Amino acid sequence: MAYAKQQRKKGTLTKDEIVQCAFNLIANKGTEGCSMRALGNELGVSAMALYGYIPSRESLLNEVAERFLKTVDTRALRGERWEDTLIRTTLSLRRAFVSSPHFAELMCVGPGIEPYMLELRLIYLGQGMPEDIAVQLIAITDSYLTGFALRTRQNLRIEQAEAARKQAEADAARFATTSRVPGMLTGKAN
DSSP: OOOOOOOOOTTOOOHHHHHHHHHHHHHHHOGGGOOHHHHHHHHTSOHHHHTTTOSOHHHHHHHHHHHHHTTSOOOOOTTOOHHHHHHHHHHHHHHHHHHOHHHHHHHHHSSTTHHHHHHHHHHHHHTTOOHHHHHHHHHHHHHHHHHHHHHHHHHHHHHHHHHHHHHHHHHHHHHHHHOSSTTTTTSOOO
């Protein structure tokens, strides 16, 4: 049985600490593992206490998504052609999704990657990409990355379901061998 963490003294919590803890929970357990109750338990406060810092779970997920997207390479490099910037930044986000699939999942249930795409659009335009190409490429890149995030989410669900099925089979086999009534589960008397 899990026990709650030691209760925290009033006034010792910060919004940044809440966002970082949510970031860590999502990295390890996915968005479903980051309920306000689980977050409060992890921080040693009630779930309701969190609402003094964060107006809603949705806004918390938005902040976590922003924090994650800051780990992605969106730098404008002096002298780099916009075509190279497009490839570098898109591959950086894809690598981030591959290495952190729970954040790819977050992009499906949270704010999406629109804030990232808007930031990239400004970078591309600043590096000389024509406006009409920027609009088309951002739409294509957004569709590609959103599709990738959705596929990653689907794969996570499949893996989790398979792990749960295997665990249930192992539990049933263990119970069958430890049953005090011979043949109770197998239908065969010993």
